Structures are given as structure tokens and as C-alpha cells.
Amino acid sequence: TQLLEQSPQFLSIQEGENLTVYCNSSSVFSSLQWYRQEPGEGPVLLVTVVTGGEVKKLKRLTFQFGDARKDSSLHITAAQPGDTGLYLCATGWGNEKLTFGTGTRLTIIP
């Protein structure tokens, strides 16, 4: 059983559109991280959220941690082709093992 379920699994949208991807679990987490992985590369950390209800912004990306710390969302405004990649949520931080979600593969069509 996957600890972290991500949806949708695949998403293909036109450049300039907005989108939201989700990371859900039945467990409570002390923190949750979002990574982006491009083909032929390892995951790169985008953000860590630690407080229930927390919202963090990274340029056109907005990350939210659920009030109960069981879920998170990533919203991208005005998507660009450079946003294409595999988006992974994960729990665990630093010397703890990271447990990753199933991933959302995002394709932005120019």
C-alpha cells in the first residue's frame, strides 16, 4: 500500500493554463516535501512544508499543506514548457528515509 497517493497520475495541458496536483494520505506527517524530476536526472527539492495550513510560493508555484497535515497540493499558474517533469511528494527529511508518492507526470504543450 502506497503511503502517499498522488493525482492525477498524468496531466497534459497547454502552455499558459493553470493546474493543481494533489498528494494525499491517511497518515499525519511532521513535514512534506515536493520534488521535480526531469528525464535523466534525479529529483530536485522544490519546497518543504511543516505547519498545517501552511502556504508557500515559489514564483508561479504555490504549495499548500493541509490543516490536518495529511495532504498537500501544488498549484502552477500560467504553466510553461519548462514546468514539464515528474512531480513527487515525499515525507521524511534529511537523515530520515524519504518515502515518495506515486508521482504526477506533467507535460506542458507549447
Added chain:
Amino acid sequence: ETGVTQSPTHLIKTRGQQVTLRCSSQSGHNTVSWYQQALGQGPQFIFQYYREEENGRGNFPPRFSGLQFPNYSSELNVNALELDDSALYLCASSLGQGWGTEAFFGQGTRLTVV
């Protein structure tokens, strides 16, 4: 400061063979973790090494083994390869112990078992 580097980048092996994958951690990092990422999946934790000692292991059989050297570089060894071992193997390094330490990933080694 160099990042995390892995070698080789691609590898093809035959079922039953043995393979060794290598990882050079980021400068100053003393913790290395290995992950297996099957096609279309998120990475799965294999094990972690801290200052040359194994410091946690995921749900992988004993034929997956590792080493960390005094310079903190690391090896992942897989014996008796199976077709299902075909995956991207990722190494991540971090500094020390403690909540909030960021892990930095290498580009991975793509292993194909035929």
C-alpha cells in the same frame, strides 16, 4: 563544490549476474542513501549509510548490499540480478544527522537486466 555524481549512467546486465554502482557524495556530506525507481513509480528507499555504517534499510532482500568509504563515497552491489531489478538507481547525499537536512540526488544509473 561538486554535486552528487553516479557511475555508470547506463548499464545492461544479464539475469543472474552481479552489478556494482558507484556514488560520489557532495563535498562535505557524510550520509548517503540509495533509492530504486522503477519505471512510472516514485523512488523506493533501499538503505542509508552514515559515516561508513548502515543506518537504516528498506524492504529489499539481502542480495542488495552496500558500502561507504572513508571519503564518504558509496557503492551499491546487487547479486543474482533479476529482471525486476531493472530500474533507475538514485543516490542522495546529505550532511550529518538532524531534522531538516536536505538530501541532494545524483542523476542516477539506469540498470537494464535482460
